[in-house]
Amino acid sequence: MNNILEVGDITVKFGGVTAVSGATFDINPGDLLGFIGPNGAGKTTLMRVITGIVKPDDGHVKLEGQDLSTYSINERINCGLALAQQIVQPLQEMSLLDNVALACGSAKTKSALKSMFYHDRSAERQRARELLDMVGLKEACNAMPSTLPLGYLKRMEVARALALEPKLLLLDEPLAGLNQNEAKGLADLIQSLNDNGQTILLIEHNLREVMRICPLLYVQDNGRPIAYGPAKEVMQISDVRNAYLGKAN
């Protein structure tokens, strides 16, 4: 089967510190891969390598067999990646609806020059409304981001990423900062997106929710991959238990 994302032997060094060393995994169509590891494991660094913010010292990232190493972040997004960031960054001067509608209009914004000839936003706003409805924000469509709590903005980030109709959705700690109920609700949403065929890479700290929804796990500790495979098997590996849960006496 052709994989969607191939991360091969990625190594990143910051000065003398090796942040990621030999990270390797594949994501196949329809997968929901949970990427876990304790603080400082290099999760965010690896995510940044995938999106192109950090250049790796070694290794490759391929999307559907296409090497992304020379691509800028917006080119990678256009190839089929979409990212919901750990720290939510709504466009503050726009309503939630327009935040998502802008992402829906990628056909109109692809050529900067031609974009001046498009005025109609109704189709994109309609699509944005559907997406916000899907993530449970129907009633908050016209609200400004500054008036909304974090849980809403996290969902908006997911809707905005989905608006790009990505082949692979990257979620960087979407549950961080949410209370138990909010986290469970958002995890349910992630699972239902996956059930509908969306391929997802989920970086997350919340082990309880990850174990609940992710069939596959990739675990990293101190920048090194320590396990990769079906969640239940991975959690039986002693290295993983030691790294993530602490050593048993």
Added chain:
Amino acid sequence: MAYEITLMTTIAISILFALSLNFISGFCGQISLGHAAFLGTGAYTSALMTKASIPFLITLPVSALTAGILGFVIGLTSLRVRHDFLAITTMGAGFLFVGIIRQQDFFGGEIGISGIPATGLGRIGFMSLCLALAAAFALFSILIRGSWMGFVFSSIADNEDVTRILGINASAYKLIAFVIGTATAGVAGALYAHHFRFIGPDSFGFVESISVLAMVIVGGIGSVAGIVFSAALLSVMPLLFQFIDDYKLLLYSALLFAMMRFSPDGLAGLCVRTYRKLTGARA
């Protein structure tokens, strides 16, 4: 009547110039502290060409082109530096422009260029042209703001990194804003040169860059109507009252400070808030 015509022409040129900066700073959020350099580029291009007996109307598009090309080059720096650093870089470009002009005999050096030929349009004809160009660019600005290009501009002004994460080539949009804004400043410069019939390096220095920034900020950054009003007001006041002309920079700076402190969205924002208060709508 002649005085009123001069006044109207000055106002129209100021509006065009202020709206050209608004395109870059107001719409796209790229602060420029050297915008007078592009006014100067247009002015010198047009003045030198009409002195070489080339018809004024032909020099207009050429002025736009030269200023636009220079704007493209300066715009390239905006791809590498942002915010305060971009402000410093554009300020540097402004000083560089004046420095080069001062040293070159070709540009008239310190003395500048005088005896710039008349446009051949007559005073009323020239005033009408200035007003028409200012109105056309105001209309164009409003159209762009409502288009998808304007949508992306406001997204870049808000958060450039997020814009890129949405798969948008923010660099291309920023370059377009710079080219359109600076080319328009070039047109304003050509009009300026033929309005005053004399130009020198001092006409396009840092003070002029700050003055036009004051017009944009006092009017309300991004608001076309607000900027048209403030550009008209701030350009006409020094002409009506001599003492204001003497303390022009002081007054503009005080206005800038007052606006930043009390109404960061300028007169336009002030009007909107007052209107909402009066009509009892949401605050």
